[in-house]
Amino acid sequence: MKIKKILILGSTGSIGKSTLNVIKKYKSEIKIVCLSSNKNYKKLYKQSKLFNVKNLIITDYKYFLKSKEYFKNKKINIFPNVSEYLKKNKKKIDLVIVGISGLEGLMPTIEIIPFTKNLASANKESIICGWKFIQSKAKKYKTNFIPIDSEHFSVWSLINNDKDLISKIYLTASGGPLLNSPSKNLKNINIKKVINHPNWSMGKKISTDSASMMNKVFEVIEASKIFNLKKQTIKIIVHPKSIVHAIVVFKNGLIKVLIHETSMEIPIFNIIFKNTKEYFYRKTDINFKSLNGINFIKPDTKKFPYINILNKYIFKNTYFETILVTINDELVRLFLNKKISFLKMQKLLLKFINYYSFTKYYNEFPKNTNDIYIMADKVKAYLKKNEKIFK
Incomplete structure (x- = not known):
């Protein structure tokens, strides 16, 4: 098997770490071209040393600036996002693993598709809210999509x-x-x-x-x-x-x-080594x-x-999916911050998705990925403005 080139988005999260656990055994057959994290640049550096990775992406700009100082004498290229990495690295990659959580994973997923033969994603939010854009771009660039x-x-x-x-x-x-x-x-x-x-x-x-x-x-x-x-x-x-x-x-x-x-190492192993009979999980x-x-x-x-x-709503790539995902994200955040109870979280979500402020968008379609982000921001702004409804 020729050396496979792999890029991991979200390498410090659970999917990323599982992927690296799989690759650890086969380092001589796999070259990791880039790793990314939102904030955890110190963990990213440890990963880069272990797997000899020369390109790192840190997407939180505050931590990107911090990391520039941290990596100053370490002969590693640091980028603030996927698009900046791609400006310098345009060669086709064999496989991209998307382990980013949240809607933040949508834009990098769309951007990376033209540069990879295979895209394997565990990013639920990007698939739920932006599948038609992912599918369309993957078809255009003949990129295989594999769910993780x-x-x-x-x-x-x-x-x-x-x-x-x-x-x-x-x-x-x-x-x-x-x-x-x-x-x-x-x-x-x-x-x-x-x-x-x-x-x-x-x-x-x-x-x-x-x-x-x-x-x-x-x-x-x-x-x-x-x-x-x-x-x-x-x-x-x-x-x-x-x-x-x-x-x-x-x-x-x-x-x-x-x-x-x-x-999760089992699906990841089978994605990395699909169509090869030379390697075994164990x-x-x-x-x-x-x-x-x-x-x-x-x-x-x-x-x-x-x-x-699932019985009440139709999922047809409208703004409904983005509104549902965003409301859930915000309510889970409040629950984990001890602002609302578990039952309150459930009751509020089922109540909010029926508000006219949201239902009026359920028959409208986002024209591009930016529309999805704009809608997510609208939902967050509405919930913040009406904080009294959480009490």
């Missing part, structure tokens, strides 16, 4: 060229830390309990989204866009062990199930003990009311 999230990667792996035969897709949800908590106990649930995911090690934001099941709502929207399927085709099923990641039911009577341990066999007692549960929409959003 375990559920979407599993579906992508299972369907091959049989998309027209799909009858139903089930995305599995662990149920998070609150699955077995009685609803009456959720009133005073604390942050520590909410972010203590039983199966996955994740950041506070995504752990909160998992506990509320908003994460799974987002994944259904993502899947409908990535695979061009009606949302009615995609269902959520609770599977507490989290070893089954997706189930695809076909019209020919076949049902395919994808199982792997709860590690010697493994089936752990039958973990497979025994697999159970699937219909999600409780009273405990997880966000799931009802």
Whole structure:
């Protein structure tokens, strides 16, 4: 195999670190051309030393300026954003891993597409809000798109060229830390309990989204866009062990199930080494003990009311997706800052998405990525102006 050139956006986050863990074993076969972080330039430097990376992107301008002094005598090129990096580095990359969280990941994703053969993304917000722009640009530059999230990667792996035969897709949800908590106990649930995911090690934001099941709502929207399927085709099923990641039911009577341990390194390994038979994740066999007692549960929409959003709204690349993502981001931030309770967070979101101030945009379409950012800013400004509604 020739040396693969890889760029990692968000290398200090969980997806980035998982990617580097995979690459660590194969450093002689892979060249990392660039790493990026929002603020964590000291961690970025440690990564650059370990993997001999000469180009780094620090997107928070305050920390970019700090890092310039820090890197002054270290023979490393520092850039404030992807576009500045691309001005100096125009050669096609084999693979870009997008591990940035939030809508901040949309613009770099769009900008990098012409310069990579393969784009693998775990950035939910950019897919949910800007899929039509990602898809259009990827098609124009013949860039392959591969989803990283375990559920979407599993579906992508299972369907091959049989998309027209799909009858139903089930995305599995662990149920998070609150699955077995009685609803009456959720009133005073604390942050520590909410972010203590039983199966996955994740950041506070995504752990909160998992506990509320908003994460799974987002994944259904993502899947409908990535695979061009009606949302009615995609269902959520609770599977507490989290070893089954997706189930695809076909019209020919076949049902395919994808199982792997709860590690994001497995999808990432298979993305990096797809179409090669020279490398193996590691010697493994089936752990039958973990497979025994697999159970699937219909999600409780009273405990997880966000799931009802999937029945009520149509996802057709309007401003609705951006408004939903932004409201959720702001409310999760308030919850994690102890400004509102977990239940209040849920009630407010379900209330806000019905406000006329937002619903009037649900049949309007963003014309470009900048429109998406403008709408996100409008939503934040509205919520800030009306802070009294949080009390």
